[in-house]
Amino acid sequence: MRSAWWDRALGAVLIAAALAFIASANSLQVPFQYEPLGPKAFPILLGVILAVCGGVLVLRPDSVTWFHDRAAAWRVLAGAVILCLYAALFEPLGFIASTALMVTAMARLFGLGVVPAALYGVVLGLAGYYGVGEGMGLNLPDGRLFGG
Amino acid sequence: MDILALLAQGFAVALSPLxxxxxxxxxxxGTLVGSLPGIGPINGVAILLPLAYSIGLPAESAIILLAGVYYGAEYGGRISSILLNVPGDASAVMTTLDGHPMAKRGEASRALALSAMASFIGGTSALVLMTIFAPLLGRVAVGFGPQDYVALMVFAFACLATLVGSRPLKTLIGVLIGLMLAMVGIDGGTGVMRFTFGIPNLFDGVEFLVVVIGLFAVSEALLMLETWSGKRIADVPIAKGAVKLGEILRYRLLMLRAAVIGFFIGVLPGTGASIASAVAYGVEKRLAQGEDDRFGKGDPRGLVAPETANNAAAAGAMVPMLTLGIPGSGTTAILLGALLLFNVTPGPLMFEQRPELAWGLIASMYLGNVALLILNLPLVGVFARLLSVPRAYLVPLMVALTFIGVFSLYGATFDLGMMIVLGFFGYLLRKMGFTLAPVILGLVLGALLETNLRRALSISDGDWSILVSTPTGVVFWIGAALVAVSPFVLKALAHRRKIASLPVKDDE
Structure with a gap:
């Protein structure tokens, strides 16, 4: 999957983002201002430069190779899903349970067997909570489901 | 003598038990993360920073810890380069050229010991230069006006764009993304909210730590998933063996040259250890006339030169960060961000207002280099064994640490989500050939650049010509222009030379 369209697409996205950025800066309501430049000018300047850069990227793209094999793409996708779930479950399940699940799933992706992966997950969950959390006085969630 | 007294004061701070x-x-x-392939100094510092912040260390202690990770990682980077031919980060690439052939010849332990000595000498000589030059530079910088800072930052971005990354355009885009992220939040001058989308978590601006960890650590985890091959890394046997003092003395001039080159390249904004090690390697290769064909086949000189230079550059890159408040590389940008978190503003005044911090840090770097040398010579076998730790154990640990760090800042799930989104974004950018250090540099410098620009223009009452009104400013503008056009000039020159002397062996 080698194509110059990725750079072109990114260039287009950057132009759109730059325009939105400029519009947002331009619509700021400034009640009072003691200096000549104010809060709008610099962001607008940045937006203009970014739009120009995006334009150059559209016109002169590099060719980007995305994935070499399908398995790699699936691993990255699975990793992304695990990260999202970990973030979503972090507070509801609490640190120990959510970490145990994340570590198990992530280690499985790297080819570790079910039992060692789960064991590693429980160990990291407990060690993180009691070692790093309690030990260093950091704030980690206990989990709402377990009456925390 | 003044400097020695201040340095002594610094040692008093650095030598406290904590x-x-x-x-x-x-x-x-640092040695650990430097030696683990793929993690590197930026991730090491990024993962530890929120932890150091949340457990409430005093500013100087936190920065001593983080700086230790930073230059410790430069020591560690050579281990995987030599043994596995896998550089831990960009600055260790040159080390693989002669280091790995030496290891293949069965001289792994000699290569490791020699490079540890080179790292020590590079780091320490750069520190001596730093002790001399940092206060001088600080004294000059006290006279800088806001317009000079604007010009200096533009110069830094120009250096960055031409020297870092695969393509200047992409580096520039990275800087712009960073600068724009820095605009989010309440504007200090007028109290107006900018680009917050009405989200309360963004009123104070984008949290620096969340951006750093998302862009670097989370995207690194995804990248490791992608490049995992399922093959176990074989243990590389290291025979016992030491370097003789005579061998080190034989390279004393080479090390000195490489240290000076490394230091001054490190000081330049935007250039860092990777360029320093490449230049030092090139210089030694050129100086070794008649024997330069041995380079790349396991010549110790080709190992010593880049190792000395990249450690010297790591120390050199601290100089503009400490004295001007303008970091020269991605990792020093994170260190600058760390200082800002602790309400310390690096810059010319820091040496006067917070001498215990500035000199304590410098003194701790002297001690750190000694500690690293002592640590590295006997423990190299332990670190080498860590290279074969499977990613199945490494990556989940890294992910859990990033979550602990980010969550412990404010206890907000919002930050976790933001970190992951930035991680996906960083992964995309890296896949498309962007380097991420410019984004961090832009983020750290955004507020400073805007403030100075606005201050300069309020001094001149809106007249933009103030930007070129001082000699210092003009020098930086000319420097920026020269750096910006240099790749085109060099390309044209190389093209002409190629035509003049065909066939040319392309050796770079």
């Missing part, structure tokens, strides 16, 4: 302990911890952790 700071010594943190220094050793930082050096050890």
């Amino acid at each position: 700071n010594i302990g943190l220094l050793l911890l930082g050096c050890f952790f």
